[in-house]
Amino acid sequence: MATNFTVSNYLAAHARLAVQLNTDAFQQGIDMVKAAFDSGKKILTCGNGGSASTASHYITDWNKMVNLATGRKFRGVCLCDNMGLITAYGNDLSYADVFAGQVDALMDEGDLLIAVSGSGNSPNVLKAIESARRAGGKVLGVVGYDGGKMMPMCDHSVWVNSFDMQMCEDVHLMFGHMVMKTLCSTPIKE
Numbered sequence: 001m002a003t004n005f006t007v008s009n010y011l012a013a014h015a016r017l018a019v020q021l022n023t024d025a026f027q028q029g030i031d032m033v034k035a036a037f038d039s040g041k042k043i044l045t046c047g048n049g050g051s052a053s054t055a056s057h058y059i060t061d062w063n064k065m066v067n068l069a070t071g072r073k074f075r076g077v078c079l080c081d082n083m084g085l086i087t088a089y090g091n092d093l094s095y096a097d098v099f100a101g102q103v104d105a106l107m108d109e110g111d112l113l114i115a116v117s118g119s120g121n122s123p124n125v126l127k128a129i130e131s132a133r134r135a136g137g138k139v140l141g142v143v144g145y146d147g148g149k150m151m152p153m154c155d156h157s158v159w160v161n162s163f164d165m166q167m168c169e170d171v172h173l174m175f176g177h178m179v180m181k182t183l184c185s186t187p188i189k190e
Helices: 009-016 023-038 050-070 083-094 101-105 124-135 165-184
Strands: 043-046 074-076 112-119 138-143 157-158
Touching: 009 165, 023 043, 023 112, 023 138, 023 157, 023 165, 043 050, 043 101, 043 124, 050 112, 050 165, 083 101, 101 124, 112 124, 112 165, 124 138, 138 165
Parallel strands: 043 074, 043 112, 112 138, 138 157
Antiparallel strands: none
16 A cells, blocks of 8 residues: 655655665765766766756766866766757667767766666666777766666666665765765865
């Protein structure tokens, strides 16, 4: 029997999930983004639906706030944000190629792809990971559910072990804020 929604129940569900999260894995994910930033590498993000919005939110916050806080360039690109490219790849090739084509055009060796997926099974995200691998890039998965096909393809994953998409998406967004808090506290290198 379904329980009626209440704010208290929703927050309690988050509290129960929070104690199950592997905080070391979250820290390792933050460290991957920081290492790419410190090395001047490009950081690309992608996802579908709510995960596309999360991927875009990451880059919006990081490009703006990290630069304002540190004076350093954050070389972030969200592969979900250029509708012209998405529709060109979708129309001329396939929807499964909308991110992989952009990775092929943008990613250099050592750059970082952050693939965001609730299920870990989105074909276009999986193809982007394959393209990143061919380019010599690193891959950070931000994933939910059971990790899907995506998790074993990544160098590291920030995993929300829940089959509740809204809970996964909430925590995925929180991960982006954790990265921003870390990077904005990084002093300017002279």
